[in-house]
Amino acid sequence: MPNKTRLAVLIDADNASAAITEGLFEEIAKYGTASVKRMYGDWTSPNLGSWKKVMLDQSIQPIQQFAYTKGKNATDSALIIDAMDLLYTRRFDGFCLVSSDSDFTRLAARLREEGLVVYGFGEEKTPKPFVAACDKFIYTEILRADATPEQEAAPEKKPAAVRESEPQAEATHTKKAPKVPVQFIAKILDDISDEDGWAQLGALGTNIGKLRPEFDPRIYGFRKLSDLIKGQAAHFELQVKGASPTGGTVLYVRNRPQ
Template sequence: MDSDKALAVYVDFENVALGLKDLPGPDFDVELVIERLLEKGRILVKNAYCDWHRYQDSRRPLHEAGFVLVEIPHARWSGKNSADIRMVVDALDLCNTRPHIDTFALITGDSDFTPLVGKLREYGKRVIGIGVRNSSSKLLIESCDDFWYYDELAKGKAEDEPAPDKSEKPDGKPSRNRMFKRLAGTAHSMIDDRGEAVWASHVKQVFKRKQPNFSEGYFGYAGFSELLEDGASRGFLEIEKDKASGGYRILSARTRGR
């Protein structure tokens, strides 16, 4: 299954930061990218490359997201391609020493990484590129198995961002509606990727990967099937029961419900 893959994520941070510099909106949101990648599989390696003395404010969110921050001296001291070279060396080393890593996500728009993409694919690895639309090389885009525009991910998140939930519990616990909005967002993305309905058990697996503390019992449901049925009654999910297995498939999902 596509979402059972083992991933390694490499961030050419300065390339992304410069690409976003002239665009409206917040700075680079690493959690947005990680959440999308978790739909593809388990992330086992996270490295981010930059002269971090120049981006002090960006260190904390990356560190909190579990990234190893690899220090790259500024180009004035080490040459323009220092981050490129270090990323290439680390990625190829991982490719050869960790054969179970089958998908590489390269967060950059720099055409200098095109040969790396070609070599990784030559070794049978799947490569996902992620970059800012106006600063991503066409050569790099066309060399990847899949390429996502960061600005489109951010736009999609803003459009799907739930309005303040008046049913939010006063004790700080998230409401059922907010949970369904997040679950429906995951299901919608998976259905969109595959172009077909997905098994509810598979959606739960991916959702748990995003939110390890998720439990249907926490929200008062006896099981996941009961949760799905309630989600359907609220308009978040369209489900279908498989007669042979008794399990549910999710046919469509909406983040706003009824």
């Protein structure tokens, strides 16, 4: 059944890379339907040339905003004004703000005050206040690696026999994955578990997202939260207990007794 959640996608082209576009909209499709897709920038600038093809491919509406004064970003103001106009139409369930700029922190907070869900998309350098102001924040380095691996520097070719003998990497991006925050996860499990120490995996993911909107298993080299938990078998136990109303299995997790 398709997700009927209506989302407005607003992209700050000055603070986002065109290389993320395919992965970006694949990610957004997990949360709802991109009913509005707008991108803001000064399209007379050669710096935004890489966006022109993806605008056509993804049917994104470009919004022209001239840089009236050097050193001042008029694009941010145009995006914020449009966001508020769209908010007051009451036609949307959430917003996707694509930028690494902390100037959108208050906008994200204001949209959430109105009961709308805010998904943020930005680079890992995005200031913490903007990340925390969103319901969920996805680092675009993950999307770029998933969506456009051909744009990365091609590795030196090896003989076929050597390539076939090499194990396949499970991480979604090439740089070394950070350490999994085991203690953080363990503390949440302690807070939400039943008397036997078990908690639904879905509840764990929900509570993690409330405290750390930027948390994503892919950052640590795992596709899903269940894979991350399995990968930390020294700390956690994962079991299937019963079935969901839709027929799927229900996973439970607990801290492994020491």
